[in-house]
Amino acid sequence: MEFYQKLYVGESIHKVNTVKRRLRRGVGQFSVYLIALAHNSDQLDIFHCGLLKQKYFDRKNLYIVGIAGSKGEAFQLVGKMLGETLLDGMEGDIKGYLQKNGAKGGAG
Numbered sequence: 072m073e074f075y076q077k078l079y080v081g082e083s084i085h086k087v088n089t090v091k092r093r094l095r096r097g098v099g100q101f102s103v104y105l106i107a108l109a110h111n112s113d114q115l116d117i118f119h120c121g122l123l124k125q126k127y128f129d130r131k132n133l134y135i136v137g138i139a140g141s142k143g144e145a146f147q148l149v150g151k152m153l154g155e156t157l158l159d160g161m162e163g164d165i166k167g168y169l170q171k172n173g174a175k176g177g178a179g
Contacts, residue, residue: 072094072095072130072131072133072134072135073133073134073135073175074091074134074135075134075135075136075137075169075173075174076173077172077173078135078136078137078138079106079136079137079138079148079151079152080137080138080139080148081137081138081139081140081141081144081145081147081148082140082144083102083139083140083141083144084103084138084139084140087138090103090138091138094120094123094135097123097124099120099121099124100120102140102141103119103120103138103139103140104117104118104119104120104138104139104140104141104142104144104145105117105118105119105120105135105137105138105139105145106135106136106137106138106139106145106148106149107133107134107135107136108134108136108166108169108170108174109166110132114164114165114166115136115149115152115165115166117142117145117146117149119142134174134175136152136169136174137149137152149165152165152168152169153165155168156168159171
């Protein structure tokens, strides 16, 4: 699991380093949603951190670009990403925008 250097963090996440450490260790967290670069033709995946406990989940290749305290807050962060993408002239290519700005991972 890797984290985007310019990680998008929701307002309800107060101790982001603690949250990141718990995610790496596999400690359960009640209200943490992750935004990750998708490994398929989609741009982003939004999911509850509890899914990381499932065996089929590929934690090694997971690239987290955002952490939120609720699903709604995760959608707000994606909206913020979209706004920045549009300002950069990339017409909604969030994944391309993030990769252009240093994000790794995900299929192009």
